[in-house]
Each structure stands twice: as C-alpha cells, then as structure tokens.
Amino acid sequence: MGLQGWVGWFGTLVTEEGETAIGTGLTLLAAAIAAALVLPLGWLALDVLELGPQAIQLSFAPTTVQVLVRTVGLVAVVTAGSMIVGVPLAVLTVQAAIPFRRFFTIVAALPLAIPSYLGAFAVVSAFGPRGALSGVLAPIGIEHLPTVYGFLGASIVLTFYTYPYVFLTTRASLLSLDASLVEAARTLNSGRWEAFRRVTLPQITPGITAGALLVALYTLSDFGTPNIMRVEVFTQFIYARYNAFMRDYAALLSLQLVAVTAVILAIESRIGIDESGAYESGGNRGAVDLDLGRLRYPAMLLPAGVGLVALLFPIGIFGMWLVRSGPGYATGSMAFSWSFGVNSVYVSLLATGGAVLVALPIALQSAVSGSRLASIADRAPYVGYATPGIVLAIALVSFSLDVLPALYKTIPLLVFAYVVRFMPQAIGSIRSSRLQVDRRLLEAAGTLGRSRLSAFRSITMPLILPGIASGAALVFLTTMKELPATLILRPLRFDTLVTYIWRVQEAGLYGQAAVPALVLVVVSGLSMGVILAQEGGRDADQ
Amino acid sequence: MSEEISPAHSDRGRPIEGANADATRETLLELDSVTRRFDTEAAVDQLSLSVREGELLTLLGPSGCGKTTTLRLLAGLERPDSGTIRVRNEVVAGEDRFVTPEDRNIGLIFQDFALFPHLSVAANVAYGIQDRPDDAIDRRVEELLDLVGLSAYGDHSPDSLSGGQRQRVALARSLAPEPDVLLLDEPFSNLDVGLRTEMREEVRRILKAADVTAISVTHDQEEALSISDRVGVMHDGRLEQVGRPEAVFQNPASRFVAHFLGHAGFVTGRREDGAVSTVLGSIDRGRLVGYDPAMDGSTIDVLVRPDDLGISDDDATGADGRIIHRQYTGPSFVYRIELETGAVVHAQVNHVDRFEVGQAVTVDLTADHPLAWFPRD
Numbered sequence: 015m016g017l018q019g020w021v022g023w024f025g026t027l028v029t030e031e032g033e034t035a036i037g038t039g040l041t042l043l044a045a046a047i048a049a050a051l052v053l054p055l056g057w058l059a060l061d062v063l064e065l066g067p068q069a070i071q072l073s074f075a076p077t078t079v080q081v082l083v084r085t086v087g088l089v090a091v092v093t094a095g096s097m098i099v100g101v102p103l104a105v106l107t108v109q110a111a112i113p114f115r116r117f118f119t120i121v122a123a124l125p126l127a128i129p130s131y132l133g134a135f136a137v138v139s140a141f142g143p144r145g146a147l148s149g150v151l152a153p154i155g156i157e158h159l160p161t162v163y164g165f166l167g168a169s170i171v172l173t174f175y176t177y178p179y180v181f182l183t184t185r186a187s188l189l190s191l192d193a194s195l196v197e198a199a200r201t202l203n204s205g206r207w208e209a210f211r212r213v214t215l216p217q218i219t220p221g222i223t224a225g226a227l228l229v230a231l232y233t234l235s236d237f238g239t240p241n242i243m244r245v246e247v248f249t250q251f252i253y254a255r256y257n258a259f260m261r262d263y264a265a266l267l268s269l270q271l272v273a274v275t276a277v278i279l280a281i282e283s284r285i286g287i288d289e290s291g292a293y294e295s296g297g298n299r300g301a302v303d304l305d306l307g308r309l310r311y312p313a314m315l316l317p318a319g320v321g322l323v324a325l326l327f328p329i330g331i332f333g334m335w336l337v338r339s340g341p342g343y344a345t346g347s348m349a350f351s352w353s354f355g356v357n358s359v360y361v362s363l364l365a366t367g368g369a370v371l372v373a374l375p376i377a378l379q380s381a382v383s384g385s386r387l388a389s390i391a392d393r394a395p396y397v398g399y400a401t402p403g404i405v406l407a408i409a410l411v412s413f414s415l416d417v418l419p420a421l422y423k424t425i426p427l428l429v430f431a432y433v434v435r436f437m438p439q440a441i442g443s444i445r446s447s448r449l450q451v452d453r454r455l456l457e458a459a460g461t462l463g464r465s466r467l468s469a470f471r472s473i474t475m476p477l478i479l480p481g482i483a484s485g486a487a488l489v490f491l492t493t494m495k496e497l498p499a500t501l502i503l504r505p506l507r508f509d510t511l512v513t514y515i516w517r518v519q520e521a522g523l524y525g526q527a528a529v530p531a532l533v534l535v536v537v538s539g540l541s542m543g544v545i546l547a548q549e550g551g552r553d554a555d556q
Numbered sequence: 557m558s559e560e561i562s563p564a565h566s567d568r569g570r571p572i573e574g575a576n577a578d579a580t581r582e583t584l585l586e587l588d589s590v591t592r593r594f595d596t597e598a599a600v601d602q603l604s605l606s607v608r609e610g611e612l613l614t615l616l617g618p619s620g621c622g623k624t625t626t627l628r629l630l631a632g633l634e635r636p637d638s639g640t641i642r643v644r645n646e647v648v649a650g651e652d653r654f655v656t657p658e659d660r661n662i663g664l665i666f667q668d669f670a671l672f673p674h675l676s677v678a679a680n681v682a683y684g685i686q687d688r689p690d691d692a693i694d695r696r697v698e699e700l701l702d703l704v705g706l707s708a709y710g711d712h713s714p715d716s717l718s719g720g721q722r723q724r725v726a727l728a729r730s731l732a733p734e735p736d737v738l739l740l741d742e743p744f745s746n747l748d749v750g751l752r753t754e755m756r757e758e759v760r761r762i763l764k765a766a767d768v769t770a771i772s773v774t775h776d777q778e779e780a781l782s783i784s785d786r787v788g789v790m791h792d793g794r795l796e797q798v799g800r801p802e803a804v805f806q807n808p809a810s811r812f813v814a815h816f817l818g819h820a821g822f823v824t825g826r827r828e829d830g831a832v833s834t835v836l837g838s839i840d841r842g843r844l845v846g847y848d849p850a851m852d853g854s855t856i857d858v859l860v861r862p863d864d865l866g867i868s869d870d871d872a873t874g875a876d877g878r879i880i881h882r883q884y885t886g887p888s889f890v891y892r893i894e895l896e897t898g899a900v901v902h903a904q905v906n907h908v909d910r911f912e913v914g915q916a917v918t919v920d921l922t923a924d925h926p927l928a929w930f931p932r933d
Contacts (some may be wrong), residue, residue: 159905199633200657201664202684203733208658212683216674 019411050434053372054409055272055401061412072266082270085247088240089233095173096229100180101222103317108188109304110313118317119185125324126178129495129541131238132531134171135515136328137162139335139524162308168243174324178327180225187221188214204302227282233556234275235402237498238416240521248274249404249498256502265412268405279400329535335528348518350526355533358510361425361500362493365432369489370482372433373440378448378478380441395441398434406431407502423505431499436492440485447481448474484544491541495534573822583607584769585630585737590639590650591624595810599625601793602639607737607771612763613798615773616780617790618816623773626790627739630771631664632657643736662729669722671714677701677725680708684733698905704762719747720755727759731766738763739773744779756783777817781805781874789813807845807928814859814928819890821865822857823902824932832929835876835897835920845926861921862890862904864923868909875916877901882913893919 040184107119111446141162240250255264415421421427459469511530518527585607600622615623628634646913650654678849680724681697706723760783782803797809808814823832830841852891882891
C-alpha cells in the first residue's frame with residue numbers, strides 16, 4: 015500500500031463516528047511505541063541490577079563523580095557562553111540599525127545547521143597533531159600549538175555551534191516585545207540602559223531561558239564533540255566503557271545521564287515556558303530602535319565574526335584537505351568510497367518511511383481530539399527525542415543481546431533506533447499542518463454534499479501533504495547526520511558517511527574525510543532550510 | 557484649507573487662540589514651525605502651537621493626519637527635521653539641541669496603556685520615581701492609586717485588570733513623576749463603547765485634580781469636543797484650526813473642519829442686498845458669520861448642520877426636497893434630504909415627527925445662531 019493509499023485507509027478510520035474506539039486504538043499504538051522505547055531503557059536498569067551492591071559503589075566512585083562534575087561543568091560553561099554570545103547578537107540584529115541586518119541575522123543563525131561534531135572535527139584536523147595547520151606552521155618555527163583537546167576546547171566549539179539556540183529564542187522574544195513598553199519606560203525617565211535592564215530584560219528572560227535549556231540539553235547529550243575533543247563527560251565515558259566491554263558500567267552511567275537530562279527537562283517544565291512567550295501585549299512589536307550612530311559599523315563585526323568563523327572555518331579546513339595531498343591521507347581499507355553515501359541514504363530512507371508511518375495516526379488523532387489520552391499518546395514519543403542517542407544505543411545493544419540476539423547489529427534495529435529518536439519531528443510537523451486545516455472547510459465540504467471520507471481525501475489530504483513532506487524531510491536529514499546510534503548499532507563492516515568520518519578521525523587520517531564532511535554540511539544546511547521554510551509558512555498563515 | 561478661505565476670511569485661516577481656561581496662566585509648551593518627514597512625506601508640516609499651563613488640549617484628526625507623530629515629537633520619541641519645541645521656554649528639540657525622553661519630564665499614556673506586565677500595579681506606578689526614598693515612593697503610589705480609585709489594587713497584576721482599570725493605572729503611573737506635560741495617545745480607543753463616556757469624565761476629573769497640562773489626540777470628534785478646554789483640528793500634517801470646542805464647531809475655519817466635526821451640509825446661494833437667497837429661502841446677513849459687503853454679488857455655501865434644520869410636510873409653498881434616508885437614534889430622527897438643487901443636507905427632528913423615505917418635504921432653517929459660510933470656488 016502506497017503512502018496515499020495508507021493515508022486514505024487511515025482517513026476512513028478517523029472520520030468514522032464513534033471516535034472513542036479509534037482513539038483508544040491510537041492511544042494503545044502510542045503506548046506501544048512508548049513501551050518499545052521504555053523497555054530497552056528498562057534493560058539498562060536490569061543490567062545495573064546485575065551489578066548488585068557494586069552499582070552503588072560504582073555510582074559514588076571518584077571517577078564517576080568526576081565525570082558527573084565535569085559534565086555539569088561543561089553544560090554550565092557552554093550554556094553561559096551561549097548566552098554571552100547569543101543575547102547581544104539578538105539585541106543587535108533586532109534593535110540596532112546595523113548595515114546588512116537581514117544578512118547578518120541569517121549568518122548568526124546558520125552555525126546551528128552544522129553538527130558540532132563536524133566543527134570539532136574541523137578544529138582537531140586543523141590544530142591537532144598532524145593537522146592541516148600544524149604542517150603549515152612548522153616551517154615558520156611554530157612547533158607546538160597549544161593543545162585543542164580538553165575541556166576548554168570542547169567548551170569553545172560547543173558554544174560556537176549552540177549559541178544560535180539562545181540567539182533565535184531571544185530574537186523571537188525581542189520581536190514580540192511591545193515597543194511601547196520601552197517607550198513608556200523612556201517617558202518615565204529611564205535612560206536606554208535602565209529601560210533595557212528594567213523592562214526589556216525581564217520581558218525576554220523567558221526566551222533566553224528557553225534557548226539556554228536547549229543548549230544545556232544539546233551539550234548534555236552531544237556525543238561527537240566530547241569524544242573528538244577527548245573530554246571525559248558522560249557521553250564520552252559511556253562509549254569508552256562500552257568499548258572496553260564494561261556494558262554494566264556503561265548502563266549505570268547511562269541511567270545517570272538520563273537522570274541529569276530529566277532534571278533539566280523538569281526545570282524546563284517547572285519554569286513553564288510557553289511557546290508564545292510569557293508576556294503578551296498588543297501594539298507595535300519589535301519596533302525598538304537602538305541608535306548606535308557610527309558604532310554600528312564595528313557592531314556589525316560581531317555577528318559577522320562569530321557566524322562566519324563557525325561556518326567558514328570547517329568548510330575552509332575541509333576544502334584544504336580536499337585540494338592537498340600528502341601525509342594524513344587515508345588509503346586501503348580507510349579509503350573513501352561513495353558506497354558509504356549510498357548506505358547513509360538507504361538507512362535514512364528506511365527510517366523516514368518508518369517514522370512517517372508511525373507518526374501519521376498519532377499526529378492526526380492528537381490534532382483532532384482533545385482527549386487527555388490522545389495528548390499523552392502525542393507526548394509519549396517525545397521521550398525518545400529527549401533521550402541522548404548514546405543511551406538509546408547502549409540500551410538497544412543490551413536489549414538485543416539479552417532478548418533478541420538475531421537483531422543485534424542489524425539494519426532493522428538501527429532503523430528502529432532512528433524511528434524512536436526522530437519520529438517526534440514528523441509528529442510535530444504533521445500535527446501542526448493538520449491543526450491549520452480549518453474545521454469549517456470540512457463542514458463546508460459536508461454542506462456541499464461530500465461524505466466525510468471524500469472530504470478527507472479532497473481537502474484534508476492535499477492540505478497536510480506539505481506537512482508530511484517536511485516532516486519526512488526532517489527525519490531523513492537528521493538521520494543522515496546521526497552519530498552515536500549509527501556508530502554502535504550498525505552491522506559489522508557497514509559504513510555510512512558519518513561512521514567513515516568517525517573512523518578516519520580516530521585514526522588521525524583526515525584527508526579523505528573532506529568529501530563526506532562537506533556532504534554532511536550540505537545535508538545539515540538543507541535540514542535547516544526545511545525548518546525555516548516551515549516557520550516561514552506558519553508566519554505567512556497568521 | 558487656506559485656499560478655500562477668502563481674503564475677507566483670512567483671519568480664520570490662522571489658528572484661533574481660544575480665550576479659555578484661565579488665560580492668565582503662562583505658556584508652558586510651544587511648537588514653532590515643527591516639521592517631521594518620513595521618507596519624503598511630511599507627517600507633521602510646519603506645525604505651530606502653544607499650550608498654557610493647566611490646559612487640556614485635544615488634537616483631532618483622521619488617521620494619518622500627523623497627530624500621533626506630534627505627540628511622539630513632544631515626548632522625544634521622534635526628532636523634528638526642522639522647527640523648535642520649547643517647554644517652559646527651554647528648547648527641548650531644535651536649534652541643534654535634543655533632550656532625550658528621560659530628561660524631558662513629559663509623560664505619555666499609550667493607546668494600549670503599555671503597562672509593564674512583569675510588575676504589579678503598585679510597581680508600575682512606582683516605576684518612574686525610583687530616585688525617591690522608599691517611604692516617599694510608597695506615599696506617592698498610595699496617593700495616586702487613591703486619586704484614580706484603585707487603592708485596593710496595588711498588588712494586582714495588570715493582566716487581571718479591566719480596560720478602564722488599566723487606563724487608571726496608566727494615568728497614575730504617568731502622573732507619579734509629576735510631569736510638566738502629560739500626553740495621551742487615543743486614550744479611549746481601547747475601551748468598550750459603554751466605558752468610554754464614563755472614562756472621559758473620569759480622566760478629565762483626574763487630570764484637573766492633578767492640575768497637569770495635558771495634550772490628547774483622537775479621531776473621535778465627540779470625545780474631543782466633550783473633554784477638552786481647546787481643540788486643534790489637524791489635516792495632512794497641518795493644524796487647520798485651534799479654539800474652544802464650541803467655537804470650532806460653530807465656526808469652522810475650513811470645509812475640512814466643518815466636515816470632520818460632523819454632518820456638515822451646504823446650501824448654495826448668491827449674496828445680494830445684504831442677504832443670501834437659497835433654496836431654503838433668503839438668509840438675512842445678520843444670520844451669517846462675519847458679514848462683508850465686498851462679497852456681495854458672489855456665490856457662497858452656507859454651512860447647515862442637522863440641528864439647524866427642521867422639516868415639515870410639503871405645504872402650500874412647495875417642497876424643498878425629498879427624504880432619501882432615515883436614521884433613528886433614539887431621542888431623535890436624523891433625515892438625509894436631497895434638495896431640489898441636488899445638495900444633500902441632514903435634519904435632526906424630534907422622534908415623534910416621522911416621515912417616510914421618498915416623501916417630499918419642506919425644509920426650514922431653524923438655527924438661532926450665526927451660520928458659517930464658504931465662498932464658492
């Protein structure tokens with residue numbers, strides 16, 4: 015059954031009278047999905063139980079505590095760094111009349127499109143031992159570059175690639191800020207800075223916080239950067255224990271990581287950031303003018319500098335590797351083959367198909383039904399989205415080895431992991447496109463003599479197809495660049511673009527990684543494009 | 557418009573200063589040929605105006621006439637391209653000087669009130685007086701909440717208030733720092749119709765009790781006429797006329813002002829022998845504003861408003877026109893009548909006098925005040 019046929023079949027279900035039976039069915043389906051996710055996570059707990067009393071001892075072992083402290087430290091530093099970079103950039107691009115404002119807004123947001131592990135890879139392949147720049151600098155007498163590995167290096171790289179979260183959420187708050195409030199403060203005898211501190215800042219704090227939490231979650235779950243930069247945080251440490259065949263210990267650490275993630279999510283829901291911004295008021299939004307005078311020219315360098323470095327540096331480094339030859343080039347079994355690209359596309363397509371099939375019923379039901387069960391069914395899959403990829407991968411390894419050995423390191427298990435992780439993206443975009451279908455359109459079709467099924471086919475379907483398409487595109491593109499689950503769950507000798515980059519960077523043979531890395535930059539750029547197109551469409555609808 | 561005003565009427569082309577509201581008090585605020593352009597369009601064009609201490613002046617005009625820009629120029633939220641603004645004889649804008657909003661001591665009440673949503677009512681009122689000692693702040697906040705009748709609402713969040721209450725908070729907040737001038741931007745446009753009349757009286761009471769000089773802008777002629785000591789009518793960035801509400805209403809300086817203040821109709825006639833013969837009969841020169849013998853022999857349009865006309869059944873003298881529309885307002889009917897000459901006028905009559913649309917009627921000039929007139933182009 016093709017997608018169209020399937021949706022049609024599903025249409026007959028949701029348009030029948032007696033929504034409860036279907037609702038229950040869908041809720042069961044969503045529950046099954048949630049269970050499919052929670053079950054492997056439960057296996058982690060079982061693994062840990064097998065450790066017995068040792069579990070407690072290991073939990074409080076100095077190494078474990080150090081990892082926890084280092085992880086929290088990295089999250090704190092990167093989050094703070096993102097705010098320091100992101101907030102001024104947002105204020106500058108929204109309120110100051112800097113030249114080429116639109117261009118620099120895009121430049122400042124673009125680093126989000128590049129996965130931080132590519133940035134880390136670029137940094138290491140440039141400044142690390144045998145890196146591109148060490149070869150250039152050696153003849154002019156610079157023998158030793160300060161090491162880029164470690165906490166500081168990882169903090170800087172992560173800040174450069176995550177500040178756009180803060181930048182974008184702060185921008186949104188600033189744009190929805192009622193400019194009359196600032197003007198009111200000015201007429202009440204506040205100067206520019208005082209008005210910013212006493213009126214603007216409290217208004218945009220929810221936006222800044224929302225972005226900061228996203229940064230914290232990203233940093234916490236990021237696998238590639240700490241591994242490449244060799245910082246012993248949870249994700250790196252878990253992978254190292256796993257490779258040393260200490261699955262139980264890896265499981266224990268995974269549970270701890272889940273716990274820290276849960277704490278951040280709890281803070282997020284506690285603060286209760288609603289997407290529309292905490293304070294709504296009418297009037298002339300976003301029209302605040304920050305007159306910088308001549309300073310606007312140097313001010314322009316800020317977004318230009320930050321954005322362009324994050325964007326152009328990796329592209330430049332990969333480009334350098336592309337055009338030069340010599341040491342650092344992979345040959346033999348490490349040579350690049352386009353079949354890796356084919357493999358990437360293959361698993362990504364499978365993941366996309368699976369995610370859309372599962373997401374459709376959940377999204378459509380949750381959009382039309384106000385029941386609490388439906389909203390739980392809609393929310394439950396997001397657990398998979400929030401779980402760090404490394405944790406999911408370790409859990410699925412344990413689960414498959416203990417329960418279904420036939421699935422261990424097979425394509426179906428890998429695809430299952432992708433679906434669990436990325437399906438919420440499809441749910442989100444299908445759901446919002448369904449919500450935009452005005453109920454009255456269907457009622458109008460009814461008064462024009464169409465049956466409910468016919469109305470679904472002729473009206474709902476064409477209107478939600480773009481939503482399905484962009485959801486599918488998002489799943490495809492994010493799967494293409496997914497790292498930890500691919501690395502751990504792939505079948506033996508099955509390489510994708512991502513795992514190839516991983517292997518050559520581990521071996522320190524950077525040369526041929528240039529092609530797959532550049533391909534991934536393009537893929538990432540496209541997925542950003544999809545998100546922007548979605549948001550643009552949404553704005554235009556309002 | 558000045559072009560429409562004859563040389564004989566040139567005195568009315570200039571803003572007429574009303575001899576109102578205690579002329580003994582000093583001029584507080586002065587605009588001198590102030591111009592503000594956006595791109596090439598002049599939003600405010602060569603505007604001159606002076607406001608006396610304690611006065612409540614309303615700038616009235618259609619949207620886009622430049623009235624809100626004028627307020628923003630006064631507040632310091634816009635810079636004039638040319639001209640000078642003085643407060644207490646001190647230049648605050650112009651002559652290479654620009655005083656920022658925070659140093660101007662001019663308060664502004666926004667159309668949507670712009671209450672700070674993250675602060676309580678009391679904290680909103682206290683916002684502009686943070687430089688005072690704590691107990692002085694508390695006293696002042698209490699005093700103002702009392703003045704606006706919201707003593708019990710200090711801890712409330714602005715979100716929990718009704719429209720009228722928000723407006724009271726906005727007033728209290730702006731009055732707290734004791735501004736030289738208070739500006740009000742379309743103060744009643746965000747209120748329900750029923751609340752508007754009540755708040756007009758209330759705002760006027762509060763402003764007078766605080767003895768503050770205030771300039772308000774609106775497009776609602778009824779509001780302007782009812783709350784103001786003086787009204788200024790703006791059109792295309794220019795001030796067409798300034799004066800006491802009743803003076804401007806009765807004696808508009810231009811056709812635009814006449815139309816904007818409502819239901820203006822014109823009857824055309826020739827001036828001969830000190831009288832004007834019109835379709836409604838001869839109007840004696842004593843019933844015209846500013847009789848000028850030099851105008852004899854010319855054709856003029858006499859302004860007639862609904863309350864200047866009465867209608868009766870087609871009598872022996874013959875009908876003057878036909879009713880083409882009827883609007884029932886409760887206390888009265890307003891009839892729209894097409895006269896034989898093609899001109900359209902309105903007549904307001906008692907609600908017991910009922911005529912049908914299409915009926916031929918006799919229209920009588922019942923006005924007991926001098927009528928304004930404009931020369932025919």
